[in-house]
Amino acid sequence: MIHPQAIIEPGAVIGKNVSIGPWTYIAKNVVIGDNCEISSHVVINGPTRLGKGNRIFQFSSIGEDCQDLKYAGEPTELVIGDNNTFRESCTIHRGTIQDNSITQIGSNNLFMAYTHVAHDCIVGSHCIFANYAGIAGHVHVGDHVIIGGMVGVHQFCHIGAHSFIAGNALVLKDVPAYVMASGQPAKPFGLNSEGLKRRGFNKETILTIKRAYKILYRQGLSVEEALNTISEMPEQPPELQYFCDSIKNSNRGIIR
Numbered sequence: 001m002i003h004p005q006a007i008i009e010p011g012a013v014i015g016k017n018v019s020i021g022p023w024t025y026i027a028k029n030v031v032i033g034d035n036c037e038i039s040s041h042v043v044i045n046g047p048t049r050l051g052k053g054n055r056i057f058q059f060s061s062i063g064e065d066c067q068d069l070k071y072a073g074e075p076t077e078l079v080i081g082d083n084n085t086f087r088e089s090c091t092i093h094r095g096t097i098q099d100n101s102i103t104q105i106g107s108n109n110l111f112m113a114y115t116h117v118a119h120d121c122i123v124g125s126h127c128i129f130a131n132y133a134g135i136a137g138h139v140h141v142g143d144h145v146i147i148g149g150m151v152g153v154h155q156f157c158h159i160g161a162h163s164f165i166a167g168n169a170l171v172l173k174d175v176p177a178y179v180m181a182s183g184q185p186a187k188p189f190g191l192n193s194e195g196l197k198r199r200g201f202n203k204e205t206i207l208t209i210k211r212a213y214k215i216l217y218r219q220g221l222s223v224e225e226a227l228n229t230i231s232e233m234p235e236q237p238p239e240l241q242y243f244c245d246s247i248k249n250s251n252r253g254i255i256r
Contacts, residue, residue, distance in 0.1 A: 003040075015052070030063065033082070047075065048094070051082035051107065059089045066093040066119030068137060074101070081107035081125065088113040095120045099138055106143070124161065142177060142246075144199060160246040162199065164192045173255045176216075177246040178209055186255055188217055201239065208235045209243055216247070223247060223254065 003022040008014065011028035018032055021040035026032070029046035036050060039058040044050075048063030056062060063078040065071060076095040079102060086092070090111050095102040099120035106125030116134035117123060123135075124143035135141065135153040142161030153159065153171040160177030170184040180190050191213045196206050211233065216226040227244060247254055 021058070027063075046078070046094075048078040048080070050080045053083040054080060054086070055084070056086045056090075057088045057113075060086050061091045062086065064091070064093055066096055066137070068096050068098075068119055070098060071096050071119070076101040076103075076119075078103045078105075080105045083107055084109045084111070086111045087115075090115050090117075092117045093119045096137075112149075118155075130167065144195070146195070154252075157252055158246070158250065161242065162192055162195055164195060171255070173253050174246070174250040176250075176254055177243050179213070179255070181255055188213075188255055204235070205237050205239050208233070208237060208240055212240055212243055217256070 002020045005022035006020045006024045008026045009028035012026045013031040015032055015034035017035045019037045021038060023040050024038055024042040027045045030044050031049045033050055033052040035053045037055045039056060041058045042056050043061045045063045074097045076097065078092060078094045084105060084107065093103060096119050103117065103119055103121050105123045108125050109123065109127045111129045112131045114132045115129040118135060118137040120138045121135055123141045126143055127141060127145045129147045130149040132149055133147045133151045136155035138156045139153050140158045142159060144162045145159050147165045148167030148169065150168045151165050157171055158174045160175055160179065162178045163175045164180040165171060165186065166182035169182050169186040171181065172185045175181050178192050178196065179188050180192050181187065182189050191210050193206055212230045215221065215229050221229065227247060230244060
């Protein structure tokens with residue numbers, strides 16, 4: 001149902017079975033997929049494309065111009081996948097031409113109240129952003145990441161898949177896949193073993209990743225030395241390679 005007091009600009013594309021509450025504004029260059037639920041007092045600017053089954057709660061601002069002072073009104077985009085939930089007062093900004101002109105969010109994510117995703121960020125799928133968590137421009141977040149409440153992530157940081165960022169952390173460097181981080185600045189404090197168990201990683205794979213974690217963080221080796229040592233381990237499951245790749249591909253350096 002589209003409430004008669006919702007404002008939908010000509011040119012907006014609204015899918016089937018979409019609910020839009022009163023006093024919500026949908027801009028002309030917005031595409032909303034089937035079965036989305038949009039509460040009252042929501043603003044969706046664009047160009048923005050939403051997939052199917054997304055829920056957006058009141059006072060959220062989706063697809064607005066970014067806050068980068070270099071932004072001068074260039075055409076940029078926000079693309080959101082399916083079945084995401086954006087709770088009250090979320091702010092999600094479009095990209096800039098200084099990057100790839102796009103902010104992108106995957107599917108099946110939960111963004112709790114007052115969370116912020118800045119320009120040019122790429123967020124995977126099955127992530128949870130707890131209340132007041134915010135990621136600055138150009139941040140990449142992998143799949144199955146949990147970011148605790150009041151967390152701040154510095155621009156250009158990469159957060160590896162299946163990692164866990166504890167509440168109130170300040171992330172200034174990249175977080176490798178599977179790692180738990182906490183503190184200001186954030187430092188590693190173990191492997192996200194419980195998360196990996198919940199997501200179907202078998203015991204042998206978790207033990208192998210845990211051995212690699214200890215080589216990286218407990219033996220006093222440089223990153224290069226640790227990676228060389230890990231490469232000589234007899235067990236080399238694909239999940240271990242993903243851990244190594246998240247370290248090798250770091251541009252800002254990893255938390256240590």
